[in-house]
Amino acid sequence: MSRLSAEFTDRTIEAHFSHHLLPQTKIQLRTTLLFCAAVYLVFAITDILALGLTPVALALFGCRIAVAVVALASCVTNHLHPHSVGRVYLTASITEIVGMLAFAPIVLARPDELPWHSMSMGLMVLVVYLYIPNRLVYALAIGVISTLVFIVMALLVGELSGKEQLTMVMLLSLANCFGYIAARRYSLIRREEFRVQSVLKNLSERDPLTGCHNRRYLQQELLNMELSRARRFRLSLAVVACDIDYFKSVNDTYGHAAGDRVLVEFAALLRGMIRENVDSLIRFGGEEFLLVLPETDLAGAMHLAERMRAALSAAVTEIAPGKTVGVTASFGVTSVNFASVVARFPQEAVIELADQLLYAAKHDGRNTVKALEFYGRPGLHVAARAAG
Numbered sequence: 001m002s003r004l005s006a007e008f009t010d011r012t013i014e015a016h017f018s019h020h021l022l023p024q025t026k027i028q029l030r031t032t033l034l035f036c037a038a039v040y041l042v043f044a045i046t047d048i049l050a051l052g053l054t055p056v057a058l059a060l061f062g063c064r065i066a067v068a069v070v071a072l073a074s075c076v077t078n079h080l081h082p083h084s085v086g087r088v089y090l091t092a093s094i095t096e097i098v099g100m101l102a103f104a105p106i107v108l109a110r111p112d113e114l115p116w117h118s119m120s121m122g123l124m125v126l127v128v129y130l131y132i133p134n135r136l137v138y139a140l141a142i143g144v145i146s147t148l149v150f151i152v153m154a155l156l157v158g159e160l161s162g163k164e165q166l167t168m169v170m171l172l173s174l175a176n177c178f179g180y181i182a183a184r185r186y187s188l189i190r191r192e193e194f195r196v197q198s199v200l201k202n203l204s205e206r207d208p209l210t211g212c213h214n215r216r217y218l219q220q221e222l223l224n225m226e227l228s229r230a231r232r233f234r235l236s237l238a239v240v241a242c243d244i245d246y247f248k249s250v251n252d253t254y255g256h257a258a259g260d261r262v263l264v265e266f267a268a269l270l271r272g273m274i275r276e277n278v279d280s281l282i283r284f285g286g287e288e289f290l291l292v293l294p295e296t297d298l299a300g301a302m303h304l305a306e307r308m309r310a311a312l313s314a315a316v317t318e319i320a321p322g323k324t325v326g327v328t329a330s331f332g333v334t335s336v337n338f339a340s341v342v343a344r345f346p347q348e349a350v351i352e353l354a355d356q357l358l359y360a361a362k363h364d365g366r367n368t369v370k371a372l373e374f375y376g377r378p379g380l381h382v383a384a385r386a387a388g
Contacts, residue, residue, distance in 0.1 A: 006187035129179030210267035238301035328367035332357030341376035
C-alpha cells in the first residue's frame with residue numbers, strides 16, 4: 001500500500017475495494033453532508049447576534065444556504081448514480097471546497113472573533129479528514145490549502161498578538177497533522193480488513209492445488225448466477241465435464257506427487273484455452289474438472305472440448321528430471337439455449353447431464369468427446385440420449 005495515500009498500489013485492487021464499500025460510503029457521505037449542512041445553517045444565528053439583521057448578515061446567510069444546496073445536490077447526484085465511486089469522491093470534494101469558501105466571508109465580516117474562527121477552522125479540518133468519506137490525498141489537499149488560506153486571512157485582517165498568531169498556526173497545523181494521521185490509520189485498517197477478507201474468501205472458493213474454483217463455489221454461487229443471467233437475457237450457457245483417463249494408474253505407478261503435477265498441468269492447459277474473466281474452471285472432485293461457458297452454444301463448446309482433448313493428448317508432463325508422462329481425458333458437453341428453453345429446472349440437472357455424457361465417453365473407449373443439447377425437461381434429454 002502507498003504510504004502517502006494509504007491506498008492499494010494496484011489500481012484494480014483499489015477499485016475492487018472502493019466498489020465493495022460503495023454502499024456504506026454513500027450512506028456515510030449522505031449522513032455527514034446533511035448533518036454538516038444543518039449545522040452550517042444553524043450557526044447563522046451567530047451571524048445575526050454579531051451583526052444584527054443587516055445586509056451583511058443576509059449575505060452570509062446566502063453563503064450558508066449555498067453550502068446546504070451543494071450538500072443536498074451531492075446527495076441527489078449520488079442517489080441518481082448508485083454505482084459511481086468517482087462521483088462520490090467528486091461530490092464530497094466539491095462540498096468540502098464550497099464549505100471552506102463560504103467560511104471566508106464569515107471570517108472577513110466578523111474579524112473580531114478570530115479565536116473562535118480558528119477553533120471552527122480546526123473542527124472543519126477534522127471533519128474533512130475524518131468524517132466526510134473521500135480519498136485521503138483529496139482530503140489532505142483540501143485541508144492544507146484551506147488552512148493556509150485561513151492563516152493568511154487571519155494575519156491580514158486580524159489583530160492578534162505575535163504569541164496568539166503563533167498559537168493559532170500551531171493549533172491548526174496540529175489539527176491537520178492529527179487529522180491526516182488518524183485518517184491514514186483508518187484507511188490502512190479498512191484496507192487490511194478487506195485484504196484479509198479477500199484472502200479468506202479466495203481460500204473458501206479456490207482449490208489450493210490447482211487454483212481453480214471449487215465445487216462449493218460452483219454450487220452456492222457461480223452456476224446459479226450464470227444460469228440466471230443466461231435466462232434473463234435469453235442466451236446460451238454450456239457446461240463441459242472432463243476427467244483424466246486412467247488417473248489412478250498414474251498415482252499407483254509414479255506416486256501422488258506426480259499425480260498432483262499432472263493435475264496442475266491439466267488445469268493450466270484448460271485455463272489457458274478459456275476466456276479470461278468470462279469462462280470459469282472448477283475442480284469438481286479428484287481428477288474431474290468442470291467448465292462453465294457463458295454465451296456458448298453446443299457447437300462452440302464441442303469445438304473447445306475437442307481442442308482441449310487434442311492438446312492434452314499431444315502434451316507431456318515432467319514429473320521428475322528427465323521423466324515425463326502423458327495422459328488423455330474424456331469430455332462430456334452440454335448446452336442450454338434459453339432463447340427456446342423457458343421451463344424451470346434444478347441447476348444440478350445441467351451438471352448431471354454433462355457428467356452422464358462424460359461417463360458415456362469413458363464407456364466408449366475414453367479420450368473422446370460426447371455432446372448433447374439440454375432441453376430443460378429431463379424426459380426430453382434422456383430420450384434424446386437414449387436415441388443417440
